[in-house]
Amino acid sequence: MTASAVVWLVYVDNCHMPKPFAYGTMALVILSFMSGLFVSVERKKTRDVVIGLLWALLWFPWLCYELLSRPDVSVQSFAYTSALVVTATVVAMVIWFMAKELRRVLSKSEKSKPVLILCLLAGVSSNVIASAPIRIEPTDWYVGLKNPTLQLMLYGKDVGDATVRTDYPGVRVDSIVRLDSPNYLLVYLNIADAQAGEMMLRVNGKRIRYQLKQREKRGEERIGFTCSDVLYQLVPDRFASGTVENDQLITMNRYQCDRSNPNLRHGGDLEGIRQHLDYFNELGVTALWFTPVLENNSPDRDGYSTYHGYAPTNYYQIDPRFGSNDDYRRLCDEAHEHGLKMVMDMIFNHCGFEHPWVADIPSRDWFNCPEWLEDAKGEPTPNAKYQQTSYQLTPVRDLYASEIDLHETTKSWFVPTMPDLNQHNPHVLRYLIQNSIWWIETIGIDGIRMDTYPYAFEDAMSRWMQAINEEYPNYNVVGETWVTEPAYTASWQKDNRLTKVNPHLPTVMDFAFYDRMVQAAGEDTNDYGRGLNRIYNSLVYDYLYPNPRSVMAFIENHDTDRFLADGCDTLALRQALALLLTIPRIPQLYYGVEILLNGTKEKSDGNVRQDFPGGFWDDSRNAFTTEGRTAAENSMFRWLSRLLHWRQGNEVIAKGSMTQFIPHRGIYVIARQYTGKTVLTILNGTNHVTTMPVSRYREVIGQHRQATDIVCGCTVDISKDIQLQPRETLILEL
Numbered sequence: 115m116t117a118s119a120v121v122w123l124v125y126v127d128n129c130h131m132p133k134p135f136a137y138g139t140m141a142l143v144i145l146s147f148m149s150g151l152f153v154s155v156e157r158k159k160t161r162d163v164v165i166g167l168l169w170a171l172l173w174f175p176w177l178c179y180e181l182l183s184r185p186d187v188s189v190q191s192f193a194y195t196s197a198l199v200v201t202a203t204v205v206a207m208v209i210w211f212m213a214k215e216l217r218r219v220l221s222k223s224e225k226s227k228p229v230l231i232l233c234l235l236a237g238v239s240s241n242v243i244a245s246a247p248i249r250i251e252p253t254d255w256y257v258g259l260k261n262p263t264l265q266l267m268l269y270g271k272d273v274g275d276a277t278v279r280t281d282y283p284g285v286r287v288d289s290i291v292r293l294d295s296p297n298y299l300l301v302y303l304n305i306a307d308a309q310a311g312e313m314m315l316r317v318n319g320k321r322i323r324y325q326l327k328q329r330e331k332r333g334e335e336r337i338g339f340t341c342s343d344v345l346y347q348l349v350p351d352r353f354a355s356g357t358v359e360n361d362q363l364i365t366m367n368r369y370q371c372d373r374s375n376p377n378l379r380h381g382g383d384l385e386g387i388r389q390h391l392d393y394f395n396e397l398g399v400t401a402l403w404f405t406p407v408l409e410n411n412s413p414d415r416d417g418y419s420t421y422h423g424y425a426p427t428n429y430y431q432i433d434p435r436f437g438s439n440d441d442y443r444r445l446c447d448e449a450h451e452h453g454l455k456m457v458m459d460m461i462f463n464h465c466g467f468e469h470p471w472v473a474d475i476p477s478r479d480w481f482n483c484p485e486w487l488e489d490a491k492g493e494p495t496p497n498a499k500y501q502q503t504s505y506q507l508t509p510v511r512d513l514y515a516s517e518i519d520l521h522e523t524t525k526s527w528f529v530p531t532m533p534d535l536n537q538h539n540p541h542v543l544r545y546l547i548q549n550s551i552w553w554i555e556t557i558g559i560d561g562i563r564m565d566t567y568p569y570a571f572e573d574a575m576s577r578w579m580q581a582i583n584e585e586y587p588n589y590n591v592v593g594e595t596w597v598t599e600p601a602y603t604a605s606w607q608k609d610n611r612l613t614k615v616n617p618h619l620p621t622v623m624d625f626a627f628y629d630r631m632v633q634a635a636g637e638d639t640n641d642y643g644r645g646l647n648r649i650y651n652s653l654v655y656d657y658l659y660p661n662p663r664s665v666m667a668f669i670e671n672h673d674t675d676r677f678l679a680d681g682c683d684t685l686a687l688r689q690a691l692a693l694l695l696t697i698p699r700i701p702q703l704y705y706g707v708e709i710l711l712n713g714t715k716e717k718s719d720g721n722v723r724q725d726f727p728g729g730f731w732d733d734s735r736n737a738f739t740t741e742g743r744t745a746a747e748n749s750m751f752r753w754l755s756r757l758l759h760w761r762q763g764n765e766v767i768a769k770g771s772m773t774q775f776i777p778h779r780g781i782y783v784i785a786r787q788y789t790g791k792t793v794l795t796i797l798n799g800t801n802h803v804t805t806m807p808v809s810r811y812r813e814v815i816g817q818h819r820q821a822t823d824i825v826c827g828c829t830v831d832i833s834k835d836i837q838l839q840p841r842e843t844l845i846l847e848l
C-alpha cells in the first residue's frame with residue numbers, strides 16, 4: 115500500500131512525462147496496490163483491507179482524471195492499458211498462489227523435491243518454447259491459382275533451424291530455404307492439388323494451423339479500371355475521420371495526431387471514406403485510389419510522420435489508425451455496391467525502417483546498399499556508408515548512363531527511413547508477387563497503383579507484372595513513371611517497341627500532360643508554341659504508346675502543387691478538366707479539386723494534402739454538402755459533376771477516334787467520334803473574345819447545324835462562326 119502511494123506521488127509530480135512512462139507508472143501503482151491488498155487479505159488484516167480500499171477510492175479516479183486529461187491519451191488506449199495491467203496482475207497472483215501451493219507440497223516430500231523442481235522447470239520451459247510465436251506470411255492463401263507455388267515466410271526466434279512437414283492432401287513441401295538470419299525460414303509448397311481447408315503445418319513438431327481458402331472469383335472475372343473510369347485520388351489521413359477512437363493509439367510507435375501540423379497525422383480513416391460513398395456517386399467519379407493504407411509504424415521523427423503511407427512496416431496489415439483489414443474489405447464491398455472500383459497503392463521499391471526486416475535482416479542481399487545499417491544501431495542516422503538516390507529516373511533508359519548514376523537511381527535509398535528492397539533476390543520478388551495477389555483475392559481490389567516504379571529493378575518488376583497478368587488477364591495496374599517526356603513514359607508501357615525488356619505494365623502515368631497543362635494555364639495560346647499548343651504538341655507523341663487509352667492522365671496529385679497553386683483561376687481549371695476528361699486517357703482527379711482546394715508544396719507537402727472541410731468532427735463547415743460550400747465551390751462542383759455523369763458509360767469517350775487541330779487563333783479543338791456521334795472540346799486559350807471559324811472544322815462537324823452543350827444542356831448554333839469568351843470552355847455533342 116505504501117509502495118503504491120509512493121509510486122503514485124512520483125507520477126503526480128511528473129505528469130508531464132512521456133506517455134509510455136506515464137502508463138508504466140500507472141501499471142506500477144496498480145500492481146503495488148493490488149499486491150498490498152492481496153497480502154492483507156491473505157494475512158486476514160481486515161483493517162488494512164478497509165484502509166486500502168478507501169485509499170483506492172481516493173486515488174484511482176484522480177489517476178484516471180490525470181491520464182485522460184493528457185491530449186495524447188484516448189479513452190480507448192487508456193481502457194486497453196488498464197485492462198492489460200489488471201490482467202497481468204491477476205496472472206501474477208495466480209502464479210504466486212501456485213508457487214505457494216507447490217512449496218507446501220514440496221515441504222511434505224523432501225525426497226521428491228529435485229524431481230518435482232525439474233518437472234516444473236521442464237513444464238514451464240516447454241510451454242515457453244511451445245508458445246514462442248511464429249509469424250507466417252502470407253497469413254493465409256488461396257487454392258486454384260494458376261501458379262501452384264506458395265512461399266511461406268516464417269518469422270520467429272531460431273525458426274531458421276526448424277523442420278517443416280505437412281500431410282495435408284495435395285500439398286507438397288518443395289523446398290526449405292534457410293537465410294542468413296536464424297529467425298526466418300522460407301518454405302516453398304506446391305499446392306496444385308490441394309482443396310480449400312485448414313492445413314496443419316508441423317514446424318519442429320509444433321502444430322500450426324494455416325488456412326487455404328477458396329477463391330471468390332476466377333482471375334479472368336476481375337476487371338481492372340479502364341478509360342471509361344475516372345479515378346478519384348485521396349489521402350486517407352486527410353479526407354475524413356469516421357471515429358476519433360483510432361486517432362491516438364498507444365499500441366503504435368510514438369506519434370502525435372495533430373491537425374494543426376501539416377506534417378503529422380490528422381486522424382482520417384477508412385470509416386470516414388466509407389461514410390462518404392454517396393458523395394463520390396453525387397460527384398460522378400467511378401473509382402477510388404487512396405495513398406497507401408498499409409501499416410506505417412514509424413515513430414514521428416523531427417516533426418514528420420508517415421501519415422502518407424509510403425513507408426510500410428507490414429505488408430499484410432492495414433494501419434490500425436485507418437482501420438482493420440476487415441474494415442478495408444467492408445469499404446471495398448460497399449464501394450462496389452456504389453458502382454465504385456477500388457485501386458490500391460503499393461510500394462515495392464522500399465519499406466519502412468520499422469519493418470522487422472530492418473532490425474533483423476533476413477539475408478545480406480534482402481536490401482540494396484545495406485552496409486550502413488550495420489552502424490545505424492536501430493536508428494536511421496546516415497553515416498559514411500549511406501547511399502542516397504539522386505531521384506533521377508532517366509539513367510534507367512539512357513543509352514549513355516554511367517554506372518554510378520544507374521546505381522543511385524535503382525539501388526540507393528529513397529530516404530534514410532525507407533530501406534531499398536532488392537527485387538533481384540528471388541525470394542523478395544516472390545514475396546512481393548504473392549503480396550499483391552493476396553490483396554486482390556482477400557479484399558477484391560480492382561487495380562493497383564505501383565509507387566516509384568522505375569526505382570525498382572526493371573526486369574524484376576516486369577516479372578511481377580507478368581505474374582499478375584497471368585493470374586488476372588483483364589486486370590489493370592498503373593505505375594508511377596515520373597519523367598515529363600512522352601518518350602520516357604511510353605517506354606514503360608506493355609508491348610512498347612522502345613525497350614529490350616517488355617515491362618508488361620498496362621498503364622503508365624502521363625506526367626507530360628500534367629506538366630504541359632500547368633505551364634499552359636499561365637500563358638496565352640499564340641502562334642509560337644505557347645499555351646494550349648503545349649498540349650497539342652504533347653499529344654502528338656501518342657504514337658509512342660502501344661495503347662494511349664491505357665495511359666493515366668491527371669493535372670495534380672499528392673506529390674505536386676495543386677493545379678490552382680495559391681490562386682483560384684477557375685477558367686484555367688475548367689479547361690484543364692475538360693481536356694483531361696475528353697482525351698483518350700484514363701483520367702485521375704485529386705480530392706478537393708471540385709471545391710477548389712489549392713496550395714503549393716513550397717510551404718510543405720502537407721499543404722497540398724489539406725483536410726477535406728467537413729471530414730472531421732470539429733470542422734466549422736461541411737463542403738460535402740451544397741449548404742457547406744461557397745458559391746464558387748458549388749459552381750465548380752456542379753460543372754464537374756455534370757461533366758463526370760455525362761462521361762459515365764459514354765462510348766464516344768471510351769472508344770471513339772481522336773482528331774486534334776493545331777491551335778488556331780488561340781483556339782484549341784479536339785474531336786472524339788464513334789458510330790456517327792461526335793464530341794467537340796473547344797478551348798479559347800486567350801484572354802480575349804475570339805471567333806472560331808466553323809468551316810475550318812468541317813471534317814468533324816460535317817453538315818451538323820446544331821450542337822448540345824453537355825454541361826448546360828442548351829443548344830448551340832454551329833451553322834455559323836462561334837464567338838468564344840476569354841478562356842471559355844465548350845464541350846459540344848453533335
Ligand SMILES: [Ca+2]
Pocket residue numbers: 355356357358359360361381382383435
Ligand atoms: Ca480517425
Ligand SMILES: [Ca+2]
Pocket residue numbers: 463482523524525526534535569570571
Ligand atoms: Ca530501388
